[in-house]
Amino acid sequence: MPSIIEMKSISFHYPGREVFRNLSLSIEEGEILGLIGPNSSGKTTLLKLIDGILSPQHGEVLFQGQNLRSLKRPFLARQMAVVPQEMDLPFAFQVREIVLMGRAPYLSRWGWETETDWSVVHQSMALTDVAELEDRPFAELSQGEKQRVLLARALAQEPRVLLLDEPTSHLDLNHQVEIHELIRRLNRERKLTVLNISHDLNLAAEYCHRMVLLRQGTIDSVGTPAQVLTEENIRRVYEIQVLIERHPISGAPRVIPIAPQMAEMASPKRTVHIICGGGSGADSARRLLLRGYQVTLGVLNIGDTDQRIGSILGLSMALEEPFAAISGRADQANRELIRRADVVLLERFPIGRGNLANLKAALEARKEGKRVIVIQNDPREDLTGGEATRFYQELKDRGAILIPDHSRLLEAIEAPGV
């Protein structure tokens, strides 16, 4: 099938925050493409780039082979429609006026809506079950009603491509199913191309032809729902354990999170000392605290992200002056915290001469028989010219538990004695 939208190696950043680097994606005409991924993986930004609401700093977005920038906005509004997550209004527009706005790209500057426009508007409202709300002020509706009105407006645009940003997140069960059935029908009958952002992986798996799994601004995997929704992919991207089953009737994959059961595995009152820095340990600290563990941190420079979050969480920490190398005193404090801990967790963060003492402390702990868990390091983050990498190697040789990411952290902590 020919692609209707093509993103060619685009890079995009908000002021001070990079979202995409060199991302490519093509959307085929007539498909329903699901866009999934954890919070802040870039889903909504991607949707806005496709619609030209945002422009990439590098690369280009093509609509039917033409660069978006070269196309006029009214033309694009007749081709693509967006259903945003929400919309707030300072003025009291009625529902039918909102839906009527979907006809704006078809009107000339001085033109008024014709009978045709009104009949499209009424049909769109009927399809999304908001016809009886048409006199109500939009701002007074419930979230679910608003979502259906915004979908009606998008349908009134009579687009070829429909871009949906979590269109059913506020809907009750029957409307959720109805809206997805409607989208499926429009896809079949009008060859409507659909891009659907969803947090409901199971619902998306039912309706999407293809899925794109985003992870921190990169496409982690793409393919049929069965290809994308695997235990391995979900574990890597969402950092939780899941079980994949099949829907008993449709056969679509179903994702069942099993992380909650692991809470029973945790043994509270055990202490985990996290060696971290630059924000690498905050997430583990938070999760372990929630599971009932005692958590300590070290060695952290004052002002470091991990230090600030640690102090908000009220954790004991081994501290060093801002931007200073680890001194003997801080190292001593760190070793003391390690001595009191049951498990030591070494996060992944850049290691230079200044904080090499952290690795030495971890190695000492291992030599003394303490359980040490190491998140797989990245050789590029070794700024010591190989010395840090040798420490990592020795840690491994001496039986530290090496895990690739945090999804199996709890298992590693609770695994029977090493």
Added chain:
Amino acid sequence: MFQLSFRKWLIWMFLLAAALVIVGIVAVSLGAVSIPLSRTVWILLGLGGNLSPPIQASEATILWDLRMPRVGAAMVVGAALALAGSVLQALLRNPLADPFVLGISSGGALGAVLAILFGLGATLLGGYGVAAASFLGALLTLFLVYSIARREGRVPTATLLLAGVIFSSFFSAIIMFLISITSDERLFDVTFWLMGNVGNIQPRTVGVVFLYLLVGAGVLLGLAKDFNLLSTGEETALALGVEVERTKKIAFICASLITGAVVSVSGLIGFVGLVVPHWVRMIWGPDHRFLLPASAFLGAMLLVLADTAARTIMAPLEIPVGVITAMVGAPFFIYLLRKKGHALYH
């Protein structure tokens, strides 16, 4: 509820225009020398030949030379303020916006105050000195506010609003300073100008300002549908086919030029630009194709009535018209807010 169609639009515009004409005629008939309404109509139509008692030359002079220019000025100023107010409320998505919110008017006021204090009023441009200096001040401010708010070719409304508010307070401070060091009769001129009035406007200046209003209103009315979409948010408007940045720039500049022109001849007349668009929205809904022209008509009527009251209530003493608009406008606005406000603000 009211649903707009082109037919309804046309009928309402006709009704509003007719109402404005009636208000205008009533206004010119009232004054220190009261001329009965029917007599006023005949004289204005030039068909007063058969009237008894016969028309006196002074009657025609009072109607045509004294009151008509003033009523005309009130119409133009009221219409322009209400129009600019409704446009800025849509663009800034803020029901509290008015024509003065971007600081353009403060710049204009500073220009006028300087002209008065340096005695340029009578010497420069044959009596038009204050108006010219004020308009220049407004243009300079527009340029300053706009350049400061600009970021990479875009004009974010938040920065625009902030820049406007900052300039507004800065210029107000300078005006306060100038007033505080002035102690002669010029102080009265400055204060009177700042309070706003339409009594001293030359007929020819009314014509110039009317021209500004006409062109500006034409351009803005052509953007009315875009304002509907913009008031639902800039991203939504973009997705629905509005060239957002271009529309915003044109609209800001138009609204600012109209405001600057009006302030330069009338001073700071408050409340019309803030309140009238709300009245229209409460009665007929928020569609800008209706809101813009209806606000202009109602603004014109409101200011004509207010100015008539200003010159008759305590005659021969004249009250600044801005005082009247605020005194009448505020309670009426509160009444509407209590009665219909629930559908407007959440």
